[in-house]
Amino acid sequence: MCPHGLFLDSGFAHCQRAPRNDSKVYSRLQGPDNFATPWVMEMTLKEKLLARRFVITAEVTPPVSFDRAELIAKAMPLKGLADAVNLTDGAGARPHLGSVVAASMLVEAGIEPILQLTCRDRNRIALQSDLIAAAASGVRNLLILRGDDPSAGDQPDAKPVFDLDARQLLETARRLRDTNELPTGKKVSGKAEFLLGGADSPIDPPAGWEPKGLAGKVAAGAQFVQTQFCMDAGVVRRYLARLAEHNIKDLSIIIGIAPLRSAKSAMWMKEKLFGTIIPDAIVVRMEQAADPIAEGRAICVDLIRELADIPGVSGVHIMAPNNDAAVPDVIRGARQSVKRLQS
Numbered sequence: 001m002c003p004h005g006l007f008l009d010s011g012f013a014h015c016q017r018a019p020r021n022d023s024k025v026y027s028r029l030q031g032p033d034n035f036a037t038p039w040v041m042e043m044t045l046k047e048k049l050l051a052r053r054f055v056i057t058a059e060v061t062p063p064v065s066f067d068r069a070e071l072i073a074k075a076m077p078l079k080g081l082a083d084a085v086n087l088t089d090g091a092g093a094r095p096h097l098g099s100v101v102a103a104s105m106l107v108e109a110g111i112e113p114i115l116q117l118t119c120r121d122r123n124r125i126a127l128q129s130d131l132i133a134a135a136a137s138g139v140r141n142l143l144i145l146r147g148d149d150p151s152a153g154d155q156p157d158a159k160p161v162f163d164l165d166a167r168q169l170l171e172t173a174r175r176l177r178d179t180n181e182l183p184t185g186k187k188v189s190g191k192a193e194f195l196l197g198g199a200d201s202p203i204d205p206p207a208g209w210e211p212k213g214l215a216g217k218v219a220a221g222a223q224f225v226q227t228q229f230c231m232d233a234g235v236v237r238r239y240l241a242r243l244a245e246h247n248i249k250d251l252s253i254i255i256g257i258a259p260l261r262s263a264k265s266a267m268w269m270k271e272k273l274f275g276t277i278i279p280d281a282i283v284v285r286m287e288q289a290a291d292p293i294a295e296g297r298a299i300c301v302d303l304i305r306e307l308a309d310i311p312g313v314s315g316v317h318i319m320a321p322n323n324d325a326a327v328p329d330v331i332r333g334a335r336q337s338v339k340r341l342q343s
Contacts, residue, residue, distance in 0.1 A: 304334040
């Protein structure tokens with residue numbers, strides 16, 4: 001979603017996995033002997049959203065590494081805390097461990113992934129093959145994105161593909177899931193149990209504004225969206241009210257938030273990351289904090305509590321560039337204090 005790998009276009013527990021079958025890929029999560037996690041349910045992300053549970057998702061950027069252990073080390077602190085974990089796809093238009101392979105590794109590790117797929121690097125044949133590979137690997141959740149232009153990355157002379165746009169790729173994934181057919185009509189055996197998602201950027205809607213772009217994604221098959229950073233609950237309320245006026249009501253909306261590190265980083269995000277909304281009051285609170293890092297985490301938990309009380313908010317998506325260590329603490333704090341997360 002931004003040139004720096006935040007997904008705008010581009011939780012500690014053991015998991016004993018039951019024998020795999022077609023209806024259940026993910027098994028019960030249980031905490032280690034010294035850390036009970038009673039809030040973790042034997043439900044997939046899709047089941048939680050359908051049950052109107054408030055969810056918390058987080059994000060991992062696959063490493064630039066040949067060693068799978070590095071990916072697992074990044075993801076394990078979220079296991080049993082996050083309801084699902086996004087794997088970015090060439091974040092920042094730079095090479096990383098491929099997101100399809102990374103997502104399959106998380107499935108093996110008992111962590112439910114959300115596979116991000118961008119349209120930037122592959123033509124429709126390669127994207128269709130990746131969708132088939134994802135389903136065969138037990139990956140159920142997809143976040144379909146356009147992807148950053150290569151000019152934003154470290155190899156700006158790379159040629160962008162963009163054979164499909166995000167809506168067309170959503171439509172392709174929906175057709176594979178619902179009809180077991182490729183766009184050519186060729187049948188695909190087996191079953192793809194995809195939960196389809198897209199990106200969104202909440203705004204404080206002016207008079208006359210209509211959510212045409214989001215409506216198009218819903219028409220293409222999006223069942224959920226994860227948004228750019230929006231750390232203003234008032235904006236979220238007004239934005240969702242406008243969506244409801246235009247009959248966008250059954251879409252699961254997961255709001256992007258961040259545990260801030262400093263007032264300086266908050267201002268940088270406001271000014272440099274397109275679509276980011278951070279109120280001035282939060283910047284002031286960070287400026288006045290004796291311990292800005294702790295204050296950033298506290299702000300994040302406070303915001304989760306406030307967002308959980310807004311009808312129509314399905315959850316939060318925590319993105320923490322260069323601050324990964326804060327995410328498990330924020331999720332743990334939220335699960336201990338937010339009533340909607342304790343049901």
